[in-house]
Amino acid sequence: MKYEVVIGLETHAELDTESKLFCGCSTKFGSEPNTQTCPVCLGLPGVLPVMNKKAFGHSLKAAVALHCEINQFTNFDRKSYYYPDLPKNYQTSQNYFNIGDNGYVDMVVAGKGKRIDIHNVHLEEEAGKLIHPEASDAKYSLVDFNRAGVPLLEIVTQPDMRSIEEVESYMQTLRNILLYIGVSDCKMQEGSLRFEASVSLREHGSTVFGNRVEIKNLNSMKAVSKVLAYEISRQSNMLDDGKEVLLETRLWDEADGVSRRMRTKEDAHDYRYFPEPDLVPFSINQEWIDETKATIPELPVSRRQRFVDELSVSDYDAGILTEDKFLADYFEECVAISQDSSKEFSNWIINDVLRELNDRKINVQDFVVSPKMLAELVKIKPTIGSSIAKEVFAEMINTGKSASAIVKEKDLTQMDDTSELNDIVIKIIEENPKAVEDYGLGKKNALAFLIGQTMKITKGKANPKILTELFTQRLSSISK
Helix, strand or coil: CCEEEEEEEEEEEECCCCECCCCCCECCCCCCCCCCCCCCCCCCCCCCCCCCHHHHHHHHHHHHHCCCEECCEECCEEEECCCCCCCCCEEEECCCCCCEEEEEEEEEECCEEEEEEEEEEEEEECCCEEECCCCCCCCCCEEECCCCCCEEEEEEECCCECCHHHHHHHHHHHHHHHHHHCCCCCCHHHCCEEEEEEEEEEECCCCCCCCCEEEEEECCHHHHHHHHHHHHHHHHHHHHCCCCCCCEEEEEECCCCEEEEEEECCCHHHHCCEECCCCCCEECCHHHHHHHHHCCCCCHHHHHHHHHHHHCCCHHHHHHHCCCHHHHHHHHHHHHHHCCCHHHHHHHHHHHHHHHHHHHCCCHHHCCCCHHHHHHHHHHHHHHCHHHHHHHHHHHHHHCCCHHHHHHHHCCCCECCHHHHHHHHHHHHHHCHHHHHHHHCCCCHHHHHHHHHHHHHCCCCECHHHHHHHHHHHHHHHHC
Protein backbone atom coordinates (compact mmCIF):
# COMPACT_ATOMS: atom_id res chain seq x y z
CA MET A 1 0.00 0.00 0.00
CA LYS A 2 1.01 3.59 -0.63
CA TYR A 3 -0.31 4.59 2.79
CA GLU A 4 0.37 3.55 6.36
CA VAL A 5 -2.75 2.72 8.38
CA VAL A 6 -3.03 4.23 11.86
CA ILE A 7 -5.68 2.77 14.16
CA GLY A 8 -6.74 3.34 17.75
CA LEU A 9 -9.60 1.72 19.67
CA GLU A 10 -11.95 2.71 22.44
CA THR A 11 -13.46 -0.27 24.22
CA HIS A 12 -16.63 -0.06 26.29
CA ALA A 13 -17.16 -2.96 28.69
CA GLU A 14 -20.21 -3.15 30.93
CA LEU A 15 -19.00 -4.19 34.37
CA ASP A 16 -20.27 -7.33 36.06
CA THR A 17 -22.31 -5.86 38.93
CA GLU A 18 -25.84 -6.58 40.15
CA SER A 19 -26.78 -2.92 40.49
CA LYS A 20 -26.16 0.27 38.53
CA LEU A 21 -23.31 2.72 39.04
CA PHE A 22 -25.12 5.32 41.16
CA CYS A 23 -28.33 3.58 42.31
CA GLY A 24 -29.70 0.21 43.36
CA CYS A 25 -31.53 -0.64 40.13
CA SER A 26 -30.83 -4.07 38.64
CA THR A 27 -28.46 -4.51 35.70
CA LYS A 28 -30.09 -7.78 34.58
CA PHE A 29 -30.20 -8.12 30.80
CA GLY A 30 -33.40 -8.80 28.89
CA SER A 31 -36.02 -7.43 31.29
CA GLU A 32 -39.15 -5.64 30.09
CA PRO A 33 -38.34 -2.08 28.92
CA ASN A 34 -38.20 0.63 31.59
CA THR A 35 -38.75 -1.76 34.50
CA GLN A 36 -35.27 -1.24 35.97
CA THR A 37 -35.32 2.50 36.59
CA CYS A 38 -35.62 4.92 39.50
CA PRO A 39 -35.45 8.70 40.06
CA VAL A 40 -31.62 8.52 40.30
CA CYS A 41 -30.87 6.81 36.99
CA LEU A 42 -33.62 8.83 35.29
CA GLY A 43 -32.02 12.06 36.53
CA LEU A 44 -35.13 13.46 38.21
CA PRO A 45 -34.76 16.71 40.18
CA GLY A 46 -33.44 16.52 43.73
CA VAL A 47 -31.76 13.10 43.55
CA LEU A 48 -28.14 12.33 44.52
CA PRO A 49 -25.92 9.58 43.11
CA VAL A 50 -24.11 7.07 45.38
CA MET A 51 -21.02 5.31 44.00
CA ASN A 52 -21.16 1.53 43.49
CA LYS A 53 -18.01 0.33 45.29
CA LYS A 54 -17.85 -2.96 43.38
CA ALA A 55 -17.94 -1.13 40.05
CA PHE A 56 -15.17 1.20 41.19
CA GLY A 57 -13.15 -1.80 42.41
CA HIS A 58 -13.61 -3.59 39.08
CA SER A 59 -12.34 -0.50 37.25
CA LEU A 60 -9.29 -0.34 39.49
CA LYS A 61 -8.67 -4.05 38.89
CA ALA A 62 -8.80 -3.55 35.12
CA ALA A 63 -6.44 -0.57 35.30
CA VAL A 64 -3.97 -2.61 37.36
CA ALA A 65 -4.21 -5.60 34.99
CA LEU A 66 -3.50 -3.25 32.07
CA HIS A 67 -0.33 -1.98 33.80
CA CYS A 68 -1.68 1.56 34.20
CA GLU A 69 -0.33 4.26 36.46
CA ILE A 70 -3.04 4.53 39.11
CA ASN A 71 -4.20 8.02 40.01
CA GLN A 72 -4.57 7.99 43.76
CA PHE A 73 -6.76 11.09 43.46
CA THR A 74 -9.64 10.70 41.04
CA ASN A 75 -12.99 12.34 40.54
CA PHE A 76 -15.91 12.40 38.12
CA ASP A 77 -17.00 14.94 35.56
CA ARG A 78 -20.17 15.86 33.74
CA LYS A 79 -19.94 15.28 30.00
CA SER A 80 -22.76 17.38 28.56
CA TYR A 81 -24.55 16.46 25.37
CA TYR A 82 -28.13 15.88 24.31
CA TYR A 83 -29.34 12.55 23.01
CA PRO A 84 -32.78 10.98 23.60
CA ASP A 85 -31.41 7.95 25.47
CA LEU A 86 -29.41 10.12 27.91
CA PRO A 87 -32.03 11.07 30.51
CA LYS A 88 -29.96 13.70 32.34
CA ASN A 89 -28.64 15.39 29.16
CA TYR A 90 -25.17 14.73 30.54
CA GLN A 91 -23.14 11.64 31.30
CA THR A 92 -21.23 11.18 34.54
CA SER A 93 -17.79 10.16 33.34
CA GLN A 94 -14.10 10.94 33.91
CA ASN A 95 -11.99 13.35 31.92
CA TYR A 96 -9.44 15.16 34.09
CA PHE A 97 -8.54 12.48 36.65
CA ASN A 98 -9.00 8.96 35.27
CA ILE A 99 -8.56 5.87 37.40
CA GLY A 100 -5.56 4.79 35.31
CA ASP A 101 -3.27 6.26 32.67
CA ASN A 102 -0.32 5.12 30.52
CA GLY A 103 -0.83 1.37 30.55
CA TYR A 104 -0.20 -1.29 27.94
CA VAL A 105 -1.39 -4.61 26.51
CA ASP A 106 1.08 -7.23 25.31
CA MET A 107 -0.25 -9.46 22.54
CA VAL A 108 0.84 -11.89 19.85
CA VAL A 109 0.32 -11.16 16.14
CA ALA A 110 1.35 -13.76 13.55
CA GLY A 111 3.62 -15.39 16.10
CA LYS A 112 5.36 -12.16 17.09
CA GLY A 113 4.91 -10.07 20.22
CA LYS A 114 3.62 -6.50 20.06
CA ARG A 115 2.78 -3.97 22.76
CA ILE A 116 -0.19 -1.60 22.45
CA ASP A 117 -0.08 1.43 24.75
CA ILE A 118 -3.19 2.33 26.73
CA HIS A 119 -3.91 6.06 27.01
CA ASN A 120 -6.38 5.78 29.87
CA VAL A 121 -8.90 3.61 31.71
CA HIS A 122 -11.93 5.34 33.19
CA LEU A 123 -15.35 4.63 34.64
CA GLU A 124 -18.62 6.12 33.45
CA GLU A 125 -22.34 5.42 33.29
CA GLU A 126 -24.04 3.73 30.36
CA ALA A 127 -26.73 5.44 28.27
CA GLY A 128 -30.16 3.98 27.52
CA LYS A 129 -31.15 2.25 24.30
CA LEU A 130 -33.13 3.60 21.37
CA ILE A 131 -35.53 1.18 19.69
CA HIS A 132 -36.45 2.09 16.13
CA PRO A 133 -39.63 0.67 14.55
CA GLU A 134 -39.13 -1.57 11.53
CA ALA A 135 -41.75 0.25 9.47
CA SER A 136 -40.03 2.60 7.03
CA ASP A 137 -42.71 5.28 7.42
CA ALA A 138 -42.58 5.34 11.23
CA LYS A 139 -42.02 8.83 12.61
CA TYR A 140 -41.03 7.91 16.15
CA SER A 141 -38.52 5.89 18.16
CA LEU A 142 -38.88 4.30 21.59
CA VAL A 143 -36.45 4.59 24.48
CA ASP A 144 -35.60 1.87 26.99
CA PHE A 145 -33.84 3.30 30.06
CA ASN A 146 -33.07 -0.07 31.69
CA ARG A 147 -29.46 0.23 30.57
CA ALA A 148 -29.07 3.88 31.63
CA GLY A 149 -26.69 4.05 34.57
CA VAL A 150 -25.12 0.60 34.13
CA PRO A 151 -21.39 0.79 35.08
CA LEU A 152 -19.29 1.15 31.95
CA LEU A 153 -15.52 0.78 31.73
CA GLU A 154 -13.83 2.65 28.89
CA ILE A 155 -10.35 1.64 27.74
CA VAL A 156 -8.67 3.99 25.26
CA THR A 157 -5.56 3.00 23.31
CA GLN A 158 -2.91 5.14 21.71
CA PRO A 159 -3.00 5.04 17.87
CA ASP A 160 -0.53 2.12 17.89
CA MET A 161 -2.13 -0.41 15.55
CA ARG A 162 -1.04 -0.59 11.93
CA SER A 163 -3.20 -3.35 10.45
CA ILE A 164 -6.55 -5.06 10.81
CA GLU A 165 -4.71 -8.17 12.03
CA GLU A 166 -3.25 -6.20 14.93
CA VAL A 167 -6.67 -4.82 15.79
CA GLU A 168 -8.18 -8.31 15.81
CA SER A 169 -5.42 -9.60 18.07
CA TYR A 170 -5.82 -6.64 20.43
CA MET A 171 -9.60 -7.06 20.71
CA GLN A 172 -9.32 -10.77 21.48
CA THR A 173 -6.45 -10.25 23.93
CA LEU A 174 -8.27 -7.46 25.79
CA ARG A 175 -11.49 -9.49 25.94
CA ASN A 176 -9.57 -12.43 27.42
CA ILE A 177 -7.94 -10.17 30.03
CA LEU A 178 -11.31 -8.79 31.14
CA LEU A 179 -12.71 -12.33 31.37
CA TYR A 180 -9.65 -13.62 33.22
CA ILE A 181 -9.90 -10.93 35.91
CA GLY A 182 -13.69 -11.34 36.15
CA VAL A 183 -14.80 -7.72 35.73
CA SER A 184 -17.12 -8.18 32.72
CA ASP A 185 -18.93 -11.05 31.01
CA CYS A 186 -17.98 -9.50 27.62
CA LYS A 187 -21.14 -10.81 25.94
CA MET A 188 -21.12 -8.87 22.70
CA GLN A 189 -24.55 -10.22 21.73
CA GLU A 190 -25.94 -8.44 24.80
CA GLY A 191 -23.96 -5.24 24.24
CA SER A 192 -21.62 -5.88 27.18
CA LEU A 193 -18.59 -5.27 24.99
CA ARG A 194 -18.47 -2.69 22.21
CA PHE A 195 -15.75 -0.96 20.24
CA GLU A 196 -15.23 2.40 18.60
CA ALA A 197 -12.45 2.51 16.05
CA SER A 198 -10.49 5.56 14.91
CA VAL A 199 -8.63 5.16 11.61
CA SER A 200 -6.51 7.46 9.50
CA LEU A 201 -4.01 7.10 6.68
CA ARG A 202 -0.68 8.77 5.99
CA GLU A 203 2.02 8.26 3.42
CA HIS A 204 4.73 5.84 4.46
CA GLY A 205 7.57 7.69 6.14
CA SER A 206 5.39 10.58 7.28
CA THR A 207 5.36 11.48 10.98
CA VAL A 208 2.18 13.56 10.73
CA PHE A 209 -1.13 11.86 11.43
CA GLY A 210 -3.91 12.19 8.88
CA ASN A 211 -7.43 13.27 9.79
CA ARG A 212 -8.99 10.43 11.74
CA VAL A 213 -12.45 9.02 11.25
CA GLU A 214 -14.17 7.50 14.26
CA ILE A 215 -16.71 4.71 13.83
CA LYS A 216 -19.15 4.36 16.72
CA ASN A 217 -20.72 1.43 18.58
CA LEU A 218 -19.44 -1.66 16.80
CA ASN A 219 -21.03 -4.67 18.46
CA SER A 220 -18.86 -7.46 17.09
CA MET A 221 -15.22 -8.02 16.27
CA LYS A 222 -16.24 -9.02 12.76
CA ALA A 223 -17.95 -5.64 12.31
CA VAL A 224 -14.76 -3.86 13.43
CA SER A 225 -12.73 -5.75 10.82
CA LYS A 226 -15.28 -5.06 8.08
CA VAL A 227 -15.58 -1.33 8.74
CA LEU A 228 -11.80 -0.91 8.96
CA ALA A 229 -11.34 -2.65 5.60
CA TYR A 230 -14.01 -0.39 4.10
CA GLU A 231 -12.60 2.80 5.64
CA ILE A 232 -9.03 2.03 4.59
CA SER A 233 -10.23 1.57 1.01
CA ARG A 234 -12.48 4.67 1.11
CA GLN A 235 -9.82 6.95 2.57
CA SER A 236 -7.12 5.58 0.26
CA ASN A 237 -9.26 6.33 -2.80
CA MET A 238 -10.00 9.85 -1.51
CA LEU A 239 -6.33 10.61 -0.95
CA ASP A 240 -5.43 9.23 -4.39
CA ASP A 241 -8.01 11.61 -5.89
CA GLY A 242 -6.53 14.56 -3.99
CA LYS A 243 -9.54 14.90 -1.70
CA GLU A 244 -9.41 15.72 1.99
CA VAL A 245 -10.53 13.11 4.52
CA LEU A 246 -12.78 14.94 6.96
CA LEU A 247 -12.41 14.67 10.73
CA GLU A 248 -15.77 13.10 11.48
CA THR A 249 -17.77 10.41 13.22
CA ARG A 250 -19.36 7.71 11.07
CA LEU A 251 -21.69 4.77 11.59
CA TRP A 252 -21.37 1.29 10.09
CA ASP A 253 -24.27 0.17 7.91
CA GLU A 254 -24.04 -3.61 8.19
CA ALA A 255 -26.77 -4.26 5.61
CA ASP A 256 -25.11 -2.23 2.84
CA GLY A 257 -21.53 -2.83 3.99
CA VAL A 258 -20.64 0.88 4.06
CA SER A 259 -19.89 3.55 6.65
CA ARG A 260 -22.12 6.63 6.71
CA ARG A 261 -21.45 10.09 8.05
CA MET A 262 -23.00 10.76 11.45
CA ARG A 263 -21.56 14.14 12.47
CA THR A 264 -18.37 16.15 12.55
CA LYS A 265 -15.93 14.97 15.21
CA GLU A 266 -16.40 16.45 18.65
CA ASP A 267 -13.53 17.76 20.74
CA ALA A 268 -13.41 17.81 24.53
CA HIS A 269 -14.58 21.40 24.70
CA ASP A 270 -17.76 20.44 22.81
CA TYR A 271 -18.81 18.37 25.81
CA ARG A 272 -18.27 21.24 28.28
CA TYR A 273 -16.67 18.97 30.91
CA PHE A 274 -16.75 20.18 34.49
CA PRO A 275 -16.35 18.37 37.86
CA GLU A 276 -19.46 16.48 38.99
CA PRO A 277 -20.76 18.53 41.95
CA ASP A 278 -22.86 15.69 43.40
CA LEU A 279 -19.93 13.29 43.91
CA VAL A 280 -16.95 13.80 46.19
CA PRO A 281 -13.44 13.03 44.86
CA PHE A 282 -12.17 9.51 45.52
CA SER A 283 -8.87 8.54 47.08
CA ILE A 284 -7.18 5.26 46.12
CA ASN A 285 -4.54 4.46 48.73
CA GLN A 286 -1.56 2.20 48.11
CA GLU A 287 -2.97 -0.53 50.32
CA TRP A 288 -6.03 -0.82 48.05
CA ILE A 289 -3.79 -0.93 44.99
CA ASP A 290 -1.61 -3.68 46.54
CA GLU A 291 -4.67 -5.71 47.56
CA THR A 292 -6.00 -5.43 44.01
CA LYS A 293 -2.69 -6.53 42.48
CA ALA A 294 -2.79 -9.65 44.65
CA THR A 295 -6.12 -10.66 43.07
CA ILE A 296 -4.88 -10.49 39.46
CA PRO A 297 -4.49 -14.03 38.08
CA GLU A 298 -1.90 -15.11 35.54
CA LEU A 299 -3.04 -13.41 32.34
CA PRO A 300 -3.53 -15.17 28.99
CA VAL A 301 -0.36 -14.06 27.16
CA SER A 302 1.99 -15.13 29.96
CA ARG A 303 -0.02 -18.29 30.59
CA ARG A 304 0.21 -19.18 26.91
CA GLN A 305 3.98 -18.82 26.98
CA ARG A 306 4.23 -20.94 30.13
CA PHE A 307 2.24 -23.73 28.48
CA VAL A 308 4.76 -23.68 25.63
CA ASP A 309 7.86 -23.46 27.82
CA GLU A 310 6.94 -25.73 30.71
CA LEU A 311 4.30 -28.11 29.37
CA SER A 312 5.69 -28.57 25.84
CA VAL A 313 2.42 -27.52 24.20
CA SER A 314 2.66 -26.06 20.70
CA ASP A 315 2.18 -22.31 20.45
CA TYR A 316 -0.97 -22.82 18.37
CA ASP A 317 -2.50 -25.24 20.87
CA ALA A 318 -1.50 -23.02 23.79
CA GLY A 319 -3.30 -20.12 22.13
CA ILE A 320 -6.53 -22.12 21.91
CA LEU A 321 -6.25 -23.47 25.47
CA THR A 322 -5.72 -20.03 27.00
CA GLU A 323 -8.53 -18.30 25.07
CA ASP A 324 -10.82 -19.21 27.96
CA LYS A 325 -9.54 -19.05 31.54
CA PHE A 326 -11.75 -21.93 32.61
CA LEU A 327 -10.62 -24.08 29.69
CA ALA A 328 -6.99 -23.39 30.63
CA ASP A 329 -7.83 -24.29 34.25
CA TYR A 330 -9.44 -27.54 33.03
CA PHE A 331 -6.31 -28.43 31.05
CA GLU A 332 -3.96 -27.67 33.93
CA GLU A 333 -6.04 -29.72 36.36
CA CYS A 334 -5.91 -32.70 33.97
CA VAL A 335 -2.12 -32.43 33.74
CA ALA A 336 -1.78 -32.03 37.51
CA ILE A 337 -3.86 -35.16 38.17
CA SER A 338 -1.90 -37.31 35.72
CA GLN A 339 1.44 -35.53 36.30
CA ASP A 340 2.13 -36.17 32.61
CA SER A 341 0.53 -36.40 29.16
CA SER A 342 0.16 -32.66 28.51
CA LYS A 343 0.19 -33.27 24.75
CA GLU A 344 -2.41 -36.02 25.10
CA PHE A 345 -4.72 -33.76 27.11
CA SER A 346 -4.16 -30.88 24.71
CA ASN A 347 -5.32 -33.11 21.83
CA TRP A 348 -8.35 -34.39 23.71
CA ILE A 349 -9.48 -30.93 24.80
CA ILE A 350 -8.97 -29.20 21.47
CA ASN A 351 -10.36 -31.98 19.27
CA ASP A 352 -13.03 -33.58 21.46
CA VAL A 353 -13.95 -31.48 24.48
CA LEU A 354 -14.27 -28.22 22.53
CA ARG A 355 -16.34 -29.95 19.85
CA GLU A 356 -18.79 -31.19 22.47
CA LEU A 357 -18.93 -27.79 24.19
CA ASN A 358 -19.68 -26.05 20.89
CA ASP A 359 -22.31 -28.60 19.87
CA ARG A 360 -24.05 -28.28 23.24
CA LYS A 361 -23.46 -24.52 23.50
CA ILE A 362 -22.18 -24.84 27.07
CA ASN A 363 -19.09 -23.70 28.99
CA VAL A 364 -16.46 -26.10 30.22
CA GLN A 365 -17.61 -25.39 33.80
CA ASP A 366 -20.88 -27.15 32.90
CA PHE A 367 -19.27 -30.09 31.09
CA VAL A 368 -20.18 -33.48 32.57
CA VAL A 369 -16.69 -34.92 31.99
CA SER A 370 -14.56 -33.47 34.78
CA PRO A 371 -10.75 -33.20 34.60
CA LYS A 372 -10.53 -36.21 36.92
CA MET A 373 -12.74 -38.27 34.58
CA LEU A 374 -10.75 -37.29 31.48
CA ALA A 375 -7.47 -38.03 33.28
CA GLU A 376 -8.73 -41.53 34.07
CA LEU A 377 -9.72 -42.10 30.43
CA VAL A 378 -6.27 -41.06 29.23
CA LYS A 379 -4.67 -43.35 31.82
CA ILE A 380 -6.55 -46.46 30.69
CA LYS A 381 -6.43 -45.62 26.96
CA PRO A 382 -3.39 -47.89 26.32
CA THR A 383 -5.44 -50.87 27.55
CA ILE A 384 -8.48 -50.17 25.35
CA GLY A 385 -7.04 -48.46 22.25
CA SER A 386 -7.80 -45.13 20.61
CA SER A 387 -11.04 -46.06 18.83
CA ILE A 388 -12.62 -47.59 21.91
CA ALA A 389 -11.44 -44.61 23.98
CA LYS A 390 -13.51 -42.36 21.70
CA GLU A 391 -16.55 -44.58 22.24
CA VAL A 392 -15.99 -44.51 25.99
CA PHE A 393 -15.70 -40.70 25.92
CA ALA A 394 -19.05 -40.42 24.16
CA GLU A 395 -20.63 -42.78 26.71
CA MET A 396 -19.16 -40.75 29.58
CA ILE A 397 -20.91 -37.66 28.21
CA ASN A 398 -24.23 -39.48 27.79
CA THR A 399 -24.23 -41.23 31.17
CA GLY A 400 -21.88 -39.27 33.43
CA LYS A 401 -20.19 -42.55 34.36
CA SER A 402 -16.43 -42.96 34.73
CA ALA A 403 -14.29 -44.49 32.00
CA SER A 404 -13.37 -47.55 34.07
CA ALA A 405 -17.02 -48.24 34.91
CA ILE A 406 -18.03 -48.10 31.25
CA VAL A 407 -15.15 -50.34 30.16
CA LYS A 408 -16.10 -52.90 32.82
CA GLU A 409 -19.83 -52.80 32.03
CA LYS A 410 -19.33 -53.20 28.28
CA ASP A 411 -16.31 -55.53 28.51
CA LEU A 412 -14.22 -53.20 26.35
CA THR A 413 -10.77 -54.17 27.62
CA GLN A 414 -8.35 -54.50 24.72
CA MET A 415 -7.42 -57.97 23.47
CA ASP A 416 -3.67 -58.42 24.04
CA ASP A 417 -3.45 -62.22 24.04
CA THR A 418 -1.04 -62.96 21.16
CA SER A 419 -2.09 -66.57 20.71
CA GLU A 420 -5.78 -65.67 20.57
CA LEU A 421 -5.13 -62.87 18.09
CA ASN A 422 -2.84 -65.10 16.03
CA ASP A 423 -5.69 -67.56 15.43
CA ILE A 424 -7.89 -64.70 14.23
CA VAL A 425 -5.12 -63.40 11.94
CA ILE A 426 -4.76 -66.82 10.30
CA LYS A 427 -8.53 -66.95 9.75
CA ILE A 428 -8.63 -63.46 8.20
CA ILE A 429 -5.73 -64.28 5.86
CA GLU A 430 -7.44 -67.47 4.69
CA GLU A 431 -10.72 -65.59 4.01
CA ASN A 432 -9.10 -62.74 2.06
CA PRO A 433 -6.69 -64.19 -0.56
CA LYS A 434 -7.06 -61.12 -2.82
CA ALA A 435 -5.81 -58.79 -0.09
CA VAL A 436 -2.92 -61.19 0.59
CA GLU A 437 -2.04 -61.12 -3.11
CA ASP A 438 -2.23 -57.29 -3.18
CA TYR A 439 0.10 -57.10 -0.20
CA GLY A 440 2.60 -59.31 -2.02
CA LEU A 441 2.42 -56.89 -4.98
CA GLY A 442 3.43 -54.03 -2.72
CA LYS A 443 -0.02 -52.56 -2.11
CA LYS A 444 0.44 -51.58 1.53
CA ASN A 445 -3.19 -50.51 1.98
CA ALA A 446 -4.01 -54.20 1.85
CA LEU A 447 -2.56 -54.48 5.36
CA ALA A 448 -4.93 -51.80 6.63
CA PHE A 449 -7.84 -53.67 5.04
CA LEU A 450 -6.92 -56.92 6.80
CA ILE A 451 -6.51 -55.16 10.15
CA GLY A 452 -9.89 -53.50 9.62
CA GLN A 453 -11.52 -56.89 9.03
CA THR A 454 -9.99 -58.12 12.27
CA MET A 455 -11.30 -55.10 14.14
CA LYS A 456 -14.81 -55.87 12.88
CA ILE A 457 -14.65 -59.40 14.25
CA THR A 458 -13.22 -58.29 17.60
CA LYS A 459 -15.55 -55.24 17.76
CA GLY A 460 -12.54 -52.93 17.92
CA LYS A 461 -11.02 -54.65 20.93
CA ALA A 462 -7.91 -56.11 19.26
CA ASN A 463 -4.62 -54.38 20.07
CA PRO A 464 -3.69 -52.71 16.74
CA LYS A 465 0.03 -52.76 17.48
CA ILE A 466 0.06 -56.53 18.08
CA LEU A 467 -2.17 -57.07 15.04
CA THR A 468 0.22 -55.14 12.81
CA GLU A 469 3.16 -57.22 13.99
CA LEU A 470 1.31 -60.53 13.51
CA PHE A 471 0.00 -59.67 10.05
CA THR A 472 3.38 -58.35 8.92
CA GLN A 473 5.14 -61.54 10.05
CA ARG A 474 2.63 -63.89 8.40
CA LEU A 475 2.26 -61.91 5.17
CA SER A 476 6.00 -61.56 4.79
CA SER A 477 6.47 -65.33 5.11
CA ILE A 478 3.68 -65.94 2.55
CA SER A 479 5.16 -63.48 0.02
CA LYS A 480 8.52 -65.26 0.22
